[in-house]
Amino acid sequence: MKDVIENKLKLRSVKPTAMRLLVLQCLMEQNRALSLNELEALFENADKSTIFRTLKTFQENYLVHRINDGSGAIKYALCDDDCICSLEDNHIHFLCTKCEKTYCLKDTPITTPSLPNGFRANFANYLIEGICSTCT
Amino acid sequence: MKDVIENKLKLRSVKPTAMRLLVLQCLMEQNRALSLNELEALFENADKSTIFRTLKTFQENYLVHRINDGSGAIKYALCDDDCICSLEDNHIHFLCTKCEKTYCLKDTPITTPSLPNGFRANFANYLIEGICSTCT
DNA sequence: TAAACTTTGCAATGGCATTGCACTCCTTAA
Protein backbone atom coordinates (compact mmCIF):
# COMPACT_ATOMS: atom_id res chain seq x y z
CA MET A 1 0.00 0.00 0.00
CA LYS A 2 2.69 2.43 0.99
CA ASP A 3 4.47 1.59 -2.25
CA VAL A 4 1.41 2.43 -4.29
CA ILE A 5 1.18 5.83 -2.67
CA GLU A 6 4.86 6.57 -3.09
CA ASN A 7 4.64 5.53 -6.69
CA LYS A 8 1.79 7.88 -7.31
CA LEU A 9 3.95 10.71 -6.00
CA LYS A 10 7.01 9.62 -7.92
CA LEU A 11 4.97 9.40 -11.09
CA ARG A 12 4.22 13.09 -10.72
CA SER A 13 7.66 14.03 -9.44
CA VAL A 14 6.41 15.13 -6.04
CA LYS A 15 8.72 14.50 -3.11
CA PRO A 16 7.17 12.07 -0.63
CA THR A 17 7.02 13.90 2.68
CA ALA A 18 5.16 12.46 5.63
CA MET A 19 2.26 14.84 5.23
CA ARG A 20 1.92 14.16 1.54
CA LEU A 21 1.86 10.43 2.06
CA LEU A 22 -0.80 10.81 4.71
CA VAL A 23 -3.04 13.08 2.69
CA LEU A 24 -2.72 10.96 -0.41
CA GLN A 25 -3.45 7.79 1.50
CA CYS A 26 -6.46 9.40 3.05
CA LEU A 27 -7.86 10.46 -0.30
CA MET A 28 -7.31 6.97 -1.69
CA GLU A 29 -9.00 5.27 1.22
CA GLN A 30 -12.01 7.53 1.43
CA ASN A 31 -12.72 7.13 -2.27
CA ARG A 32 -14.58 10.40 -2.38
CA ALA A 33 -13.93 14.11 -2.47
CA LEU A 34 -12.87 15.69 0.82
CA SER A 35 -12.76 19.28 1.95
CA LEU A 36 -9.86 20.89 3.73
CA ASN A 37 -11.79 20.82 6.97
CA GLU A 38 -12.67 17.17 6.59
CA LEU A 39 -9.04 16.32 6.00
CA GLU A 40 -7.95 18.40 8.94
CA ALA A 41 -10.43 16.61 11.17
CA LEU A 42 -9.08 13.23 10.07
CA PHE A 43 -5.56 14.11 11.17
CA GLU A 44 -6.12 16.08 14.34
CA ASN A 45 -2.57 17.28 14.81
CA ALA A 46 -1.78 18.53 11.34
CA ASP A 47 -2.04 22.17 10.50
CA LYS A 48 -4.67 23.32 8.07
CA SER A 49 -2.29 25.45 6.07
CA THR A 50 0.07 22.56 5.61
CA ILE A 51 -2.71 20.43 4.27
CA PHE A 52 -3.79 23.32 2.10
CA ARG A 53 -0.33 23.63 0.62
CA THR A 54 -0.06 19.90 0.21
CA LEU A 55 -3.25 19.92 -1.78
CA LYS A 56 -2.03 22.85 -3.80
CA THR A 57 1.10 20.94 -4.71
CA PHE A 58 -1.03 17.95 -5.60
CA GLN A 59 -3.23 20.07 -7.85
CA GLU A 60 -0.27 21.57 -9.65
CA ASN A 61 0.97 18.10 -10.39
CA TYR A 62 -2.35 16.59 -11.45
CA LEU A 63 -2.63 14.35 -8.43
CA VAL A 64 -5.93 15.82 -7.29
CA HIS A 65 -8.60 18.06 -8.76
CA ARG A 66 -10.72 20.63 -7.01
CA ILE A 67 -14.47 20.30 -6.95
CA ASN A 68 -16.84 23.10 -6.31
CA ASP A 69 -19.95 21.38 -5.05
CA GLY A 70 -21.67 24.47 -3.74
CA SER A 71 -21.27 23.37 -0.15
CA GLY A 72 -19.17 26.41 0.60
CA ALA A 73 -15.99 24.42 0.96
CA ILE A 74 -13.91 23.27 -1.97
CA LYS A 75 -13.48 19.52 -2.13
CA TYR A 76 -10.48 17.63 -3.39
CA ALA A 77 -10.48 14.28 -5.13
CA LEU A 78 -7.87 11.99 -6.58
CA CYS A 79 -7.07 12.16 -10.26
CA ASP A 80 -6.50 9.08 -12.36
CA ASP A 81 -2.89 8.30 -13.08
CA ASP A 82 -3.13 9.53 -16.64
CA CYS A 83 -5.12 12.65 -15.83
CA ILE A 84 -3.91 15.99 -17.03
CA CYS A 85 -7.04 17.79 -15.87
CA SER A 86 -8.07 18.67 -19.39
CA LEU A 87 -11.62 19.07 -20.58
CA GLU A 88 -11.58 15.39 -21.51
CA ASP A 89 -10.62 14.41 -17.99
CA ASN A 90 -13.55 16.27 -16.45
CA HIS A 91 -16.23 14.04 -15.08
CA ILE A 92 -19.47 14.44 -13.24
CA HIS A 93 -19.50 14.89 -9.48
CA PHE A 94 -22.34 13.92 -7.27
CA LEU A 95 -23.25 15.57 -3.98
CA CYS A 96 -25.55 13.65 -1.71
CA THR A 97 -27.71 16.19 0.04
CA LYS A 98 -28.34 13.78 2.88
CA CYS A 99 -24.88 12.63 3.93
CA GLU A 100 -23.19 15.65 2.35
CA LYS A 101 -20.60 13.46 0.71
CA THR A 102 -19.28 14.20 -2.74
CA TYR A 103 -18.36 11.46 -5.17
CA CYS A 104 -16.52 11.40 -8.46
CA LEU A 105 -18.53 9.61 -11.11
CA LYS A 106 -15.49 8.75 -13.15
CA ASP A 107 -17.43 6.42 -15.39
CA THR A 108 -19.79 9.19 -16.31
CA PRO A 109 -17.81 11.53 -18.55
CA ILE A 110 -19.20 14.94 -19.29
CA THR A 111 -20.69 15.40 -22.70
CA THR A 112 -20.15 18.97 -23.74
CA PRO A 113 -23.08 20.29 -25.72
CA SER A 114 -22.69 22.42 -28.77
CA LEU A 115 -22.29 25.97 -27.57
CA PRO A 116 -23.67 29.15 -29.12
CA ASN A 117 -21.62 30.65 -31.91
CA GLY A 118 -18.30 32.04 -30.78
CA PHE A 119 -18.26 30.29 -27.41
CA ARG A 120 -15.34 27.98 -26.74
CA ALA A 121 -15.12 25.54 -23.83
CA ASN A 122 -11.94 24.93 -21.84
CA PHE A 123 -13.23 23.36 -18.69
CA ALA A 124 -16.44 21.93 -17.38
CA ASN A 125 -17.83 21.52 -13.90
CA TYR A 126 -20.89 19.33 -13.78
CA LEU A 127 -22.39 18.66 -10.40
CA ILE A 128 -25.48 16.63 -9.70
CA GLU A 129 -27.19 16.86 -6.35
CA GLY A 130 -29.42 14.15 -5.04
CA ILE A 131 -29.42 11.08 -2.87
CA CYS A 132 -26.62 8.55 -3.05
CA SER A 133 -26.96 4.80 -3.01
CA THR A 134 -26.03 4.55 0.66
CA CYS A 135 -28.66 7.04 1.76
CA THR A 136 -31.51 5.81 -0.42
CA MET B 1 -40.68 48.56 -19.34
CA LYS B 2 -41.64 49.39 -15.80
CA ASP B 3 -44.86 47.50 -16.37
CA VAL B 4 -43.01 44.41 -17.46
CA ILE B 5 -40.96 44.46 -14.30
CA GLU B 6 -43.93 45.04 -12.04
CA ASN B 7 -45.76 42.25 -13.76
CA LYS B 8 -42.92 39.87 -13.15
CA LEU B 9 -43.15 40.65 -9.45
CA LYS B 10 -46.91 40.43 -9.38
CA LEU B 11 -46.77 37.08 -11.14
CA ARG B 12 -44.77 35.77 -8.20
CA SER B 13 -46.69 37.66 -5.55
CA VAL B 14 -43.73 39.77 -4.51
CA LYS B 15 -44.48 43.31 -3.42
CA PRO B 16 -42.87 45.86 -5.73
CA THR B 17 -40.61 47.98 -3.57
CA ALA B 18 -38.20 50.46 -5.08
CA MET B 19 -35.21 48.26 -4.42
CA ARG B 20 -36.85 45.20 -5.90
CA LEU B 21 -37.82 47.02 -9.06
CA LEU B 22 -34.28 48.29 -9.42
CA VAL B 23 -32.61 44.95 -8.89
CA LEU B 24 -35.01 43.17 -11.18
CA GLN B 25 -34.58 45.77 -13.90
CA CYS B 26 -30.86 45.50 -13.58
CA LEU B 27 -30.89 41.75 -13.97
CA MET B 28 -33.14 42.04 -17.00
CA GLU B 29 -30.99 44.64 -18.68
CA GLN B 30 -27.66 42.98 -18.07
CA ASN B 31 -28.92 39.70 -19.47
CA ARG B 32 -26.36 37.73 -17.53
CA ALA B 33 -25.69 36.49 -14.03
CA LEU B 34 -24.54 39.09 -11.53
CA SER B 35 -22.91 38.75 -8.15
CA LEU B 36 -23.94 40.63 -5.07
CA ASN B 37 -20.88 42.83 -5.38
CA GLU B 38 -21.56 43.58 -9.02
CA LEU B 39 -25.09 44.58 -8.19
CA GLU B 40 -23.95 46.71 -5.30
CA ALA B 41 -21.47 48.49 -7.55
CA LEU B 42 -24.21 49.25 -10.05
CA PHE B 43 -26.30 51.05 -7.47
CA GLU B 44 -23.72 52.88 -5.38
CA ASN B 45 -26.02 54.00 -2.62
CA ALA B 46 -27.86 50.78 -1.87
CA ASP B 47 -26.82 48.59 1.00
CA LYS B 48 -25.39 45.19 0.29
CA SER B 49 -27.55 43.45 2.84
CA THR B 50 -30.68 44.93 1.35
CA ILE B 51 -29.72 43.66 -2.05
CA PHE B 52 -28.88 40.34 -0.48
CA ARG B 53 -32.30 40.09 1.09
CA THR B 54 -33.95 41.23 -2.09
CA LEU B 55 -32.24 38.43 -3.95
CA LYS B 56 -33.21 36.00 -1.25
CA THR B 57 -36.83 36.96 -1.64
CA PHE B 58 -36.47 36.60 -5.39
CA GLN B 59 -35.01 33.14 -5.02
CA GLU B 60 -37.76 32.00 -2.72
CA ASN B 61 -40.28 33.07 -5.31
CA TYR B 62 -38.53 31.62 -8.34
CA LEU B 63 -37.65 34.98 -9.81
CA VAL B 64 -33.93 34.32 -9.83
CA HIS B 65 -31.66 31.34 -9.43
CA ARG B 66 -28.25 31.18 -7.83
CA ILE B 67 -25.25 30.12 -9.84
CA ASN B 68 -22.08 28.84 -8.37
CA ASP B 69 -19.50 29.52 -11.04
CA GLY B 70 -16.46 28.92 -8.90
CA SER B 71 -15.51 32.57 -8.96
CA GLY B 72 -15.87 32.78 -5.21
CA ALA B 73 -18.99 34.89 -5.41
CA ILE B 74 -22.43 33.48 -6.03
CA LYS B 75 -24.11 34.90 -9.09
CA TYR B 76 -27.79 35.52 -9.60
CA ALA B 77 -29.71 35.27 -12.84
CA LEU B 78 -33.30 35.74 -13.92
CA CYS B 79 -35.57 32.76 -14.12
CA ASP B 80 -38.02 32.29 -16.94
CA ASP B 81 -41.58 33.16 -16.10
CA ASP B 82 -42.62 29.53 -15.87
CA CYS B 83 -39.58 28.40 -13.92
CA ILE B 84 -40.01 26.49 -10.70
CA CYS B 85 -36.29 25.79 -10.38
CA SER B 86 -36.76 22.08 -10.82
CA LEU B 87 -34.26 19.73 -12.36
CA GLU B 88 -35.94 20.33 -15.70
CA ASP B 89 -35.44 24.07 -15.38
CA ASN B 90 -31.72 23.71 -14.83
CA HIS B 91 -29.62 24.86 -17.73
CA ILE B 92 -25.98 25.23 -18.50
CA HIS B 93 -24.08 28.28 -17.36
CA PHE B 94 -21.04 29.64 -19.06
CA LEU B 95 -18.23 31.54 -17.37
CA CYS B 96 -15.92 33.47 -19.64
CA THR B 97 -12.50 33.32 -18.06
CA LYS B 98 -11.47 36.47 -19.87
CA CYS B 99 -14.21 38.96 -19.06
CA GLU B 100 -15.34 37.02 -15.99
CA LYS B 101 -18.96 37.27 -17.06
CA THR B 102 -21.39 34.46 -16.49
CA TYR B 103 -24.17 33.69 -18.92
CA CYS B 104 -27.22 31.47 -18.80
CA LEU B 105 -27.37 29.21 -21.81
CA LYS B 106 -31.11 28.77 -21.58
CA ASP B 107 -31.30 27.09 -24.93
CA THR B 108 -28.86 24.46 -23.80
CA PRO B 109 -30.74 22.28 -21.34
CA ILE B 110 -28.80 19.90 -19.18
CA THR B 111 -28.97 16.30 -20.18
CA THR B 112 -28.72 14.22 -17.05
CA PRO B 113 -26.80 11.03 -17.66
CA SER B 114 -27.82 7.71 -16.25
CA LEU B 115 -26.41 7.54 -12.75
CA PRO B 116 -24.94 4.54 -10.94
CA ASN B 117 -27.41 2.24 -9.27
CA GLY B 118 -29.17 3.78 -6.33
CA PHE B 119 -28.25 7.36 -7.13
CA ARG B 120 -31.11 9.79 -7.65
CA ALA B 121 -30.76 13.30 -9.06
CA ASN B 122 -32.67 16.28 -7.73
CA PHE B 123 -30.68 19.19 -9.01
CA ALA B 124 -27.90 19.80 -11.48
CA ASN B 125 -25.30 22.50 -11.76
CA TYR B 126 -23.45 22.44 -15.04
CA LEU B 127 -20.87 25.12 -15.61
CA ILE B 128 -18.67 25.47 -18.65
CA GLU B 129 -15.65 27.72 -18.55
CA GLY B 130 -14.10 29.14 -21.64
CA ILE B 131 -14.10 32.18 -23.87
CA CYS B 132 -17.33 33.91 -24.80
CA SER B 133 -18.27 35.23 -28.21
CA THR B 134 -17.43 38.81 -27.25
CA CYS B 135 -13.94 37.95 -26.08
CA THR B 136 -12.98 35.60 -28.89
C1' DT C 1 29.67 20.71 8.46
C1' DA C 2 27.73 24.75 6.64
C1' DA C 3 24.84 26.82 3.27
C1' DA C 4 20.71 26.61 0.49
C1' DC C 5 16.43 25.03 -0.18
C1' DT C 6 12.03 22.81 1.15
C1' DT C 7 8.44 21.87 4.20
C1' DT C 8 5.79 22.90 8.17
C1' DG C 9 3.21 25.45 11.95
C1' DC C 10 1.35 29.56 13.70
C1' DA C 11 -0.85 33.63 13.30
C1' DA C 12 -2.75 36.82 10.58
C1' DT C 13 -5.55 38.71 6.59
C1' DG C 14 -9.16 39.23 3.33
C1' DG C 15 -13.41 38.12 0.80
C1' DC C 16 -18.01 36.84 0.83
C1' DA C 17 -22.45 35.35 2.92
C1' DT C 18 -25.34 36.06 6.47
C1' DT C 19 -27.71 38.05 10.59
C1' DG C 20 -29.14 41.15 14.78
C1' DC C 21 -30.90 45.35 15.73
C1' DA C 22 -32.87 49.65 15.24
C1' DC C 23 -35.04 52.84 12.22
C1' DT C 24 -38.22 54.06 8.51
C1' DC C 25 -42.03 53.40 5.70
C1' DC C 26 -46.40 51.55 4.49
C1' DT C 27 -50.73 49.38 5.48
C1' DT C 28 -54.62 48.61 8.26
C1' DA C 29 -58.08 49.09 11.61
C1' DA C 30 -60.30 51.72 15.10
Add this chain to the structure above:
DNA sequence: TTAAGGAGTGCAATGCCATTGCAAAGTTTA
Protein backbone atom coordinates in the same frame (compact mmCIF):
# COMPACT_ATOMS: atom_id res chain seq x y z
C1' DT D 1 -57.07 60.90 11.28
C1' DT D 2 -54.22 58.50 13.98
C1' DA D 3 -52.12 54.69 16.34
C1' DA D 4 -50.40 49.99 15.90
C1' DG D 5 -48.33 46.38 13.45
C1' DG D 6 -45.76 44.55 9.90
C1' DA D 7 -42.54 44.84 6.04
C1' DG D 8 -38.42 46.69 4.18
C1' DT D 9 -33.98 48.93 4.77
C1' DG D 10 -29.27 50.36 6.53
C1' DC D 11 -25.54 49.73 9.56
C1' DA D 12 -22.53 47.12 11.94
C1' DA D 13 -21.20 42.93 13.34
C1' DT D 14 -20.12 37.84 12.86
C1' DG D 15 -18.55 33.65 10.96
C1' DC D 16 -16.64 30.61 7.63
C1' DC D 17 -13.29 29.51 4.35
C1' DA D 18 -9.19 30.28 1.43
C1' DT D 19 -4.89 32.12 1.37
C1' DT D 20 -0.32 34.12 2.80
C1' DG D 21 3.87 36.09 5.66
C1' DC D 22 7.13 34.73 8.60
C1' DA D 23 10.01 32.05 11.34
C1' DA D 24 11.29 27.41 12.89
C1' DA D 25 12.38 22.70 11.63
C1' DG D 26 13.87 19.43 8.44
C1' DT D 27 16.34 17.94 4.23
C1' DT D 28 19.63 18.12 0.57
C1' DT D 29 23.98 19.35 -1.40
C1' DA D 30 28.52 21.06 -1.94
